[in-house]
Amino acid sequence: MLEINSKSFILSLSFEDYTTGQGGTDKLIREHQRVLNAGEISLLHIFPIHKDYIEKAVGYSIWGVLIDGNFKGYFSTNQVIRILSQLSFQYSFKGIILHHFQWSNIDEIDRILNISTSSIICYLHDFMTICPNGGLIKNDQEFCGSEFPNKQKCKSCVHHSNKNIDISIRIRELFKKYFNRIKFIAPSEVCRDIWLETFSEYKNAIYIVPHQVFKGQYKDNYSYIENDNIRVAFVGYQKELKGWSEWVDSCNLLKENRNYQLFQFGKSQQILDGVQRVEVDFHKKETSMVQRLREFKIDCAVLWSKVPETYSFTYFEAMSANCFILTNENSGNIANMVRYYNNGYVASYDEKLANILGDTKHLSQMINSFRTKGSFGPLELEENNEIVDIINRLHPSIVEVHGEDNIREKIISQILLAMYRLRKH
Incomplete structure (x- = not known):
């Protein structure tokens, strides 16, 4: 049984271990953990193991799990759901933050969202909820406009595939299914405006929350310069x-x-x-x-x-x-x-x-x-701690799941954890 160090917790999901990742999404989640922990809220984070051969071998998705930045192991979707269920009876389960869908199985995300009535917050770090592979960047070179991927628009793009179109449709269906539970956060007006060109039905469910706030003034490096330096x-x-x-x-x-x-x-x-x-x-x-x-x-x-x-x-x-x-x-x-x-x-x-x-x-x-x-x-x-206020306004939810863990899933999780520890050493 996993334990947390606070009276309440949230679940977050992204495409990798944010404690080792170098991107802006990872940086934001690290800061989220810091301000949430300061507000006595724990962060239970999951990320997909995106090796196709693993999912094909075991037949289901495997997730890495961290609690407040500490790696806890690899678990199946069934096990993640049971962890949420067990924790929600001991601690206040505040809600779910979706940071990124890349490398995740949308159906497995749906299963996790479906087992509670908790509020869902989707952060818009980029435009990959519109175009899951290219993120509206044609051939990794130029912005291709805020339109969902389709054969006509994308035929000359390296990211064009039926799979990309299918995942885009599945994301739209996911948002529609949880229309009454989901809110969106954009870090800027630009992000909001471009995203709403395709998801206009959520214009009353999207908020702008900049990632950072300013403290004080830096008055150095402000001298007059000469042409030659x-x-x-x-x-x-x-x-x-x-x-x-x-x-x-x-x-x-x-x-x-x-x-x-x-x-x-x-x-x-x-x-x-x-x-x-x-x-x-x-x-x-x-x-x-x-x-x-x-x-x-x-x-x-x-x-x-x-x-x-x-x-x-x-x-x-x-x-x-x-x-x-x-x-x-x-x-x-x-x-x-x-x-x-x-x-x-x-x-x-x-x-x-x-x-x-x-x-x-x-x-x-x-x-x-x-x-x-x-x-x-x-x-x-400084990290904008408005996320703490948003989380505290959410109504807690309980995840009710019955039955025992699958023995095979337990064994596979233990094997993957052993492999992880070997790599660390």
């Missing part, structure tokens, strides 16, 4: 979607230009001549993105995403170091926030990053104009 950094993943090829082109043009010092913040697969790499680890405050950007006194952060970002942690991290932001009109919430806070430049569709960076005089003028306004970034970015 601009510190420019590409911030984030080396991905085509993030504008990496445009950055490479710019660096090739600027590497002999002594007016610039060029940096790349984040994990590096490709090493560029004349560009200083700065490693970042957001698990540690002293090497987090914010601290690194401040440490190196970056004047200008390049956030050249070519698809609509639903939030963008990197934007707010760069903002917290008082960086001037260079982005383009396709970057979603990045472009929206730059316009709102007036702390950067939003390029039009046909403008090239290399040309903007190549005009040293104009760039330095824009940075200095931004800094004369005295609009400082936040001293600290």
